Amino acid sequence: MLLELRKVSKSFGAIKAVSDVDLQVGRGELVGLMGDNGAGKSTMIKLIAGNFPPSSGEIVIDDEVVHFHKPVEARGKGIEVVYQDLALCNNLTAAANLFLGRELKSSIGPIRWLNHAAMNRRAGELFGELKSETRPRDLVRQMSGGQRQAVAIARTRLTDAKIVLMDEPTAAISVRQVAEVLDLIRRLKDSGITVVLISHRMPDVFAVCERVVVMRRGRKVADKPITDSSPEEVTGLITGAIHSA
């Protein structure tokens, strides 16, 4: 197993956001994570991404128990995240955002400086691969929702990520761009990357995912192949009309 959660819980004061969740995700799998607002999806993602450690239980990556306290540590283990709010700096260019925290540099001896040309070029290549009309030198402030999404997704392609966690990647973009993002998700999977897709949009999950995991009130209520399920069943699981499957 590439990623394994064992009896993971997370409480914020009196609120138990995630309780006793077991989850296994294999290499190259494309798993959809669904649930209503406040069901604990985002908390799960943040636990795996290292934003905070679990209150109890353990997270295992490549058969190794990990204890993340910062997102950087998770990134070091090959976990990349596309955040719901995209985590972009509006005052910087697309390329600058793409390489934020891992800038390309030139150096002579100990003196190192930013290699703007290389970053713009590489960013252009990545946007090209994503078939996105995002221009590396444009400020993010001036971009459309789809272009911002492309910047956030392109970030995960900078390194050889093992797992990409996507938090509502299709929430704020146009229909045409949704198809593009879903294409990209399939392309990530084809190149052997594991993707965990969190989404509200039933059609997206059923279009690309192989397995669906449903959360309700912090608990995992279903975990089954997408072919054995249906949008109706998942809706029932999310709302609580069906207790578990």
Added chain:
Amino acid sequence: MNDTAERPNRAKPELEQEHVSIQSVLDVQEKSAYQRFIGNQSFWVTVALVAICLGMVWVEPRFATEDNFYNITRNFAFIGIMALGMTPVIITGGIDLSVGSVMGLAAIVAGSVLLAETPAWMAGWWPEAAWAHSWWMAVIAGLAAGAVVGFINGVLIAYVGLPPFVVTLGMLAAARAVGVILSGNRMLYDFIPDADTFKIIGGGQNFGFDLPFRLSNPFLIMIVLTIGLAVVLRMATWGRHIYAIGGNEHAANLTGVPVKRVKVQAYVLCSLSAALAAILSVGWSGSANNSLGATYELLAIASVVIGGANLMGGEGTAYGAFVGAALIFVIRNSLLMAGVDSNWQGIFVGAFIVLAVLLERIRGRRRE
């Protein structure tokens, strides 16, 4: 700005868009270099500066003299150096109100080291004979005092999470008080002979070289620092991170920018620049006074804001701080020469700060 006019590529109908090569789109820049230049506040401040200078040359013959140029550039160098240090702090979305007090403290610390006799409060435990220091010790001591203050500010802001306004307001009072205590509330001027070197650094010209023109050392140091800061902000990872923190601190944190460390460094740099201004000022005047730099924080912040920095963070340049400080001092000088009572200057400086923020707000609204 009118978006559709600027983006011909995006105006194409959906079907046709498939045939546009992506590479051709990627190479286009949102705004041309010319447009960005014109949309820049520091450009318009430069225009205003040149216009005021030309106007003054025309109406007031004393303005264009070499002596007056020498004096203006030296006087604004002290504020300019502080404004340069303030720039990264403001870009991160912070503010440092303590720089004026840091100036007073650094002046007293450097001045105490230069004293011919042991400072009164130290006499009991530091023997008279051992109080023999060099000019460079005074420089290091002054800078160290600034660095310590900046470090305390930075840790309280970045690690403890207190608002920059509150922390540095507290430091404004505290640092000034420490300066007054250390000096025994007296002016320090009875310096060792070695202090002459110290005085030349702040009061001399052309770095001691024989040149056809005359520029004060503080002004030349400010020029070097302006270029240095401009290069760091544009070319160094540190500069990129400063802008990122100001743009979206949360995002910077998530992408692995060492936000807390960078913030502490920004506040240390800011206080260091105030200490440097103090050391140059002490050298120039030949004495150290604990009231040095009072209300200078206002001028330093005003310079940065007038130069186009955004107090909400994310924007600001080294050149902006330079030209903002220049504009303030040329206006002050012009008002003096025009015979306006110097007590009125505050009104103009205050009005310019509000005007600069207002301009920024209007430009920001147009962008949305």
